[in-house]
Amino acid sequence: MQQGLAQELAFVPDWHGDESLYSWVASYHETYGNGSHRDTGILLFGAAHACKERDAPPGISHFVSATGGHLGSLPELLRKRCSIGLFIPFLTPAKRTLFLARVEAANGPGWVATLGMSASGLSPSSHLRYCESCIDEDLANTRLPRWRRPHQLAASWICLEHSRLLKTTVHRSFTWVLPNRSIGEYLQAYPTPAQYEVLLKLSRLAQFAAFQPHLDLGAIRQSALCELRQQGVSSWSHPLSKERLTSWFCASPLAAWLKTAQTPESSLAAGTWIHDLLRGRRGDHPLKWLILWVALFSHEQEASIQRRFSSPWSEPQWDFLGQSSLWIGDPDGLPSDISHVILGAETLADAAQKLGLTVGALRDRLERIGGSGGSFRQGRQKPLHRVQAVNSIHSFIASRPGCTLRDIHRECKAAVSWLRANSPEDFAAATQKLQADSRKQMRLF
Numbered sequence: 001m002q003q004g005l006a007q008e009l010a011f012v013p014d015w016h017g018d019e020s021l022y023s024w025v026a027s028y029h030e031t032y033g034n035g036s037h038r039d040t041g042i043l044l045f046g047a048a049h050a051c052k053e054r055d056a057p058p059g060i061s062h063f064v065s066a067t068g069g070h071l072g073s074l075p076e077l078l079r080k081r082c083s084i085g086l087f088i089p090f091l092t093p094a095k096r097t098l099f100l101a102r103v104e105a106a107n108g109p110g111w112v113a114t115l116g117m118s119a120s121g122l123s124p125s126s127h128l129r130y131c132e133s134c135i136d137e138d139l140a141n142t143r144l145p146r147w148r149r150p151h152q153l154a155a156s157w158i159c160l161e162h163s164r165l166l167k168t169t170v171h172r173s174f175t176w177v178l179p180n181r182s183i184g185e186y187l188q189a190y191p192t193p194a195q196y197e198v199l200l201k202l203s204r205l206a207q208f209a210a211f212q213p214h215l216d217l218g219a220i221r222q223s224a225l226c227e228l229r230q231q232g233v234s235s236w237s238h239p240l241s242k243e244r245l246t247s248w249f250c251a252s253p254l255a256a257w258l259k260t261a262q263t264p265e266s267s268l269a270a271g272t273w274i275h276d277l278l279r280g281r282r283g284d285h286p287l288k289w290l291i292l293w294v295a296l297f298s299h300e301q302e303a304s305i306q307r308r309f310s311s312p313w314s315e316p317q318w319d320f321l322g323q324s325s326l327w328i329g330d331p332d333g334l335p336s337d338i339s340h341v342i343l344g345a346e347t348l349a350d351a352a353q354k355l356g357l358t359v360g361a362l363r364d365r366l367e368r369i370g371g372s373g374g375s376f377r378q379g380r381q382k383p384l385h386r387v388q389a390v391n392s393i394h395s396f397i398a399s400r401p402g403c404t405l406r407d408i409h410r411e412c413k414a415a416v417s418w419l420r421a422n423s424p425e426d427f428a429a430a431t432q433k434l435q436a437d438s439r440k441q442m443r444l445f
């Protein structure tokens with residue numbers, strides 16, 4: 001509940017390094033507050049219980065007025081100083097437009113609901129995380145330790161500066177509080193070297209993702225499907241199997257580590273969510289995408305994992321009916337069965353329908369491999385028609401021993417007329433023996 005208009009603060013302290021919004025307020029409370037968490041909440045957010053939402057307090061627009069905009073605008077604060085800022089690049093363009101329209105007015109349903117992430121089953125973690133070495137450094141450099149925003153991001157479990165597992169604070173009451181060495185616990189087992197390597201990649205990917213303007217989840221999904229096929233988890237001819245996906249993920253070091261967590265994220269260890277995620281059903285959450293991505297590409301270098309995530313089309317690929325995907329391997333740039341569907345169809349629209357795509361999507365994919373829909377078909381259709389026509393003449397001759405040239409003209413009209421118009425030399429070659437027979441007969445009479 002918001003109360004009253006924001007009164008601009010007499011003095012607005014600057015940001016303390018990479019601290020989160022919650023951290024700034026806890027610092028302010030410690031230094032300038034009167035000891036009442038309620039009063040600090042009302043003063044800065046117009047909400048007495050603002051300290052409950054540690055990932056992004058309600059009433060941020062009130063905070064922007066109270067600080068005279070010196071610390072940033074509402075979208076900037078959400079994006080750069082709140083852990084849920086990581087959600088924003090994952091929004092579809094439609095959701096993003098809706099989100100931006102609601103941003104200024106969003107004081108009702110809360111940020112997570114506004115971001116459309118509440119169906120994931122992963123309640124946003126209000127558990128704050130910190131690194132013991134970072135706190136030691138803060139205490140040595142300044143009087144006040146801080147909650148670092150990168151440590152609060154979903155999937156960020158390792159301090160990248162000190163290469164150590166983060167401690168988690170389980171708050172028993174709602175207050176504005178700064179970190180100290182003994183406030184938290186290790187809520188996951190200390191990772192094995194193999195698990196540590198993957199967790200490091202995961203933490204880096206989370207921080208990379210948080211700075212991306214937009215992530216194309218459609219392309220990320222297709223790329224993930226491609227890689228699953230590459231690894232033999234799904235196959236070209238079979239739909240994704242929930243069981244196979246689950247057993248693939250359960251065998252990963254990441255799953256083994258997640259199983260040890262005493263936090264809501266441990267529910268992800270079983271891998272049963274992957275099937276729904278890839279099918280685009282409810283339950284989307286950035287944490288799931290980050291975990292899946294790192295599990296898929298943990299064999300790659302960090303830079304490559306990140307590049308693939310921000311521009312999945314940098315690796316050419318093809319999706320088919322959403323079932324699975326192929327890497328482009330043959331000279332045409334397309335798997336032969338897909339090429340056959342495209343070239344064999346009467347129109348590009350027919351081909352798109354057969355492939356379960358819109359014409360626009362098909363044209364777009366063809367352009368990615370260097371040809372628009374029309375030129376792709378024109379350039380390659382002729383050889384296909386030629387082969388089809390020659391084959392139909394050959395099979396007619398094989399099925400009718402002793403047939404004459406006249407029979408061919410009568411029974412294979414379409415093939416004959418196409419070959420005579422487009423490739424007379426092929427027609428001559430296909431019917432060479434019959435032409436010779438026909439000449440012999442003419443000589444006899």
Ligand SMILES: [Zn+2]
Pocket residue numbers: 131132133134135159160161162163
């Ligand atoms: Zn650290």
